[in-house]
Amino acid sequence: MPQQILILDFGSQYTQLIARRVRELNVYCEIHPFNKVPDLHPGIKGVILSGSPCSVRDKNAPDVNMDLFKQVPVLGVCYGAQLIAHQSGGQVLPSHAREYGRAKLTTVDHHNNLLKEISLDTQVWMSHADTIAAVPSNFEVIASTPSVAIAAYKVKDQNVWGIQFHPEVTHTVEGKNLLRNFVVHICGCAQDWTPDQFVESTVEGLKKKLGNDKVVMALSGGVDSTVAATLIHKAIGKNLHCIFVDNGLLRKNEFMQVLDSYKDMGLNIKGVDAKDKFYTALKGLTDPEAKRKAIGKTFIDVFDEESHKISDVKWLGQGTIYPDVIESVSVNGPSVTIKSHHNVGGLPDKMKLKVVEPLNTLFKDEVRVVGKTLGIDPAILGRHPFPGPGLGIRILGDITADKVSILQEVDHIFISGLRQHGLYDKVWQAGAILTPLQAVGVMGDERTYERVVSLRAVTSTDGMTADWAHLPYEFLAEISSDIINKVKGVNRVVYDISSKPPATIEWE
Template identity: 70%
Template structure:
């Protein structure tokens, strides 16, 4: 399978480069700059990412490009461009002032293969503290901005380019065209990475890999595990055993509704109601991390009890997606906090199971496209992300069945209202939070002292950053009124207008 390699120097934009390349229907992989895989015939080109480092730093990332530069098409982006300049005889110095934000790029050589099809002047996005002050002798300037003389260059006699701006971000208006010029025209990629092609190839590979073996999968009702289940079902049919655990912390009626939708999909699913165990073990616990650990432990125990009843099961399937894979081998090392509640940690060792992860090459938006191409209902595919610990981390403080019921009722009114108003699909994730705060209110001429809930709605692409949604005031007024009138125990509703960063999407 033809591919583009992206060498990661720790930039916040590295995944975005990959997403833009994938949107061109070209497969690409991200690898740390110091763990470059073998360069074989499948590699059609290489992109060097940006970095928070300066090439002048003693600890600056320094890749070995001996098997790449001059041999394969190569594009350096921001830090990547500065490295290509400084490491081969040029000079990089601190910019007079940090070059950040929009800038107008003037194309100096419209006939250059990388610049082809770009207007003479186009908006680009800058984000760097250094600037290239001198390029090596055989480097040709092909574009500049008012403040950045060397905004883009081409290495004479090679298919090597460098750009000091970020074509992958939305603010670079012709960035997609530039990336297409490199990936499709220069590297010669055939744009054959499609959802349908992925399904066909993955099902074939799963059949070869799994044969007649039995596989067990924990379903969550979310997009990733659902799409993974359908892919596996296509490959091995009834040899896939799915378990859907009700922790008592799901949305209102979710356990029954999701089980029903899975049955309509022909999946072999067993539902396990373990709410009493989860809620009992969480009683009196207020620390968010302890909540997560208890939920993760209980989930493993419940799932294990079900999995060991499947005779001769050999594989554990998981809905791991590509950002998880990248994070585990990032330039900065594995994530400091393991999301233990997302995967069934401990089971492979306990049961001597092998792992199969059919979605490990895909970003979240690609998972959705694959799901749609297989005919999975929009009700499942379009679902907002939901945290692994469920409502436990949306109830601040200790958890009781009464609090869960209050939050489930509030959440249902909120989510149903978003759907009814046609706003649900405009929001990446929405939910309600039950606060450990009571306030004075008045209902029917009587004084009340009841709970406060916060509503949250954000836009995002992958959850790494998020912005709050400007929901219409009239909508918020109606939802607030509905919640206070219909949910006993709540007399105040607030709306969270914090972005990530500095806040997080979830409150715990």
């Protein structure tokens, strides 16, 4: 069992970011809800308490028994720091003014292990409506800002620290150094959780778990399923049976391109042309959620039918990654469903198979690094995220084969243009949307009344937040002209300049 840091989630939007920063130190960590604390095994070397949108003064404020952690160092971040102080008899009060944004540490106790090599006047990021107004006598203040007297503290004679700023965000300039001080120097974690080590231990674990059993797995051409399949293939070879379904909503030529790339990798894969089944299931549907459900159900039916053609299958392989796992056990249960397409549910229940998920401890960026270690083609690892329902949620309104054909051509011109101009790798995700709008245009001497398409490109690190990509005007002008001249039925191109939040990346 690897050494690890336990992160308790009190509902902060930054909790996953804490985990990613710890992982960047080559130290394994796990996030658990504050109300589902796991047993502390010897591998757990320290605990971090996250922030929260709640106040410790609320009647039903999130709480945890600190006596559980007496044997390991503890770091409270924002709400976590306020909770420790509050439980110990300190005073947590509403701030005179909301303490949000950049601040400077004007006093720093460099003798304290948490703050070693943290610069005086270093920038930190505050985000809290409450503040610690007073601490018990056995607390010592180790840092402050001009407006926050108790920006950080240490409990005397205990390995317990609290900070009222967020070290995990990039605005806290030396935040990673502070986390290194806690994780490596105070908790004593060896920085040995590396991609090579992950691949080696995961493949060995899969060999023991799967033995000579057969595994069936749906592939999409995306990063997660490809890396997961490669790990399973390294463990059991041809006993892994992969299925790639053409739902009629893929990008232009994508079905054959993906099949070819997988065959080059030695994967045992079967392509299934099910376009007509999906178009039939989608006929007349306009509601986005209804379309997603129809696509999901049809996929399950097709995949189940194909899987039954393989004898003695016992396992279902899935490319589930850590954010999916965290979401399913979040503080308040699964979050409100914004979109249901991120993972196709229902397969394990319908197929009565055991599930194997070799990536369920990794974040997306870690999956790519592991893929690189496995020698997977950079073109696959660098592929933009593509939604499970494909173009089905990029065609607003009902789906027809003709509309799919139009959008495939538009999308092909846009994506090809990004590649040709060296912009593809500078964008996190890009695609085109076929709107239900029609607009007046003039082509030659004729008046036209044809479709409006929108181009969408965003920059992001994980898709949780995103900014619209500031693509050059000259590039957009060239792509717009190409689309209007080459794609019959389109006479107007617009560019989406909405960020997430408040908008989402996809339109449906």
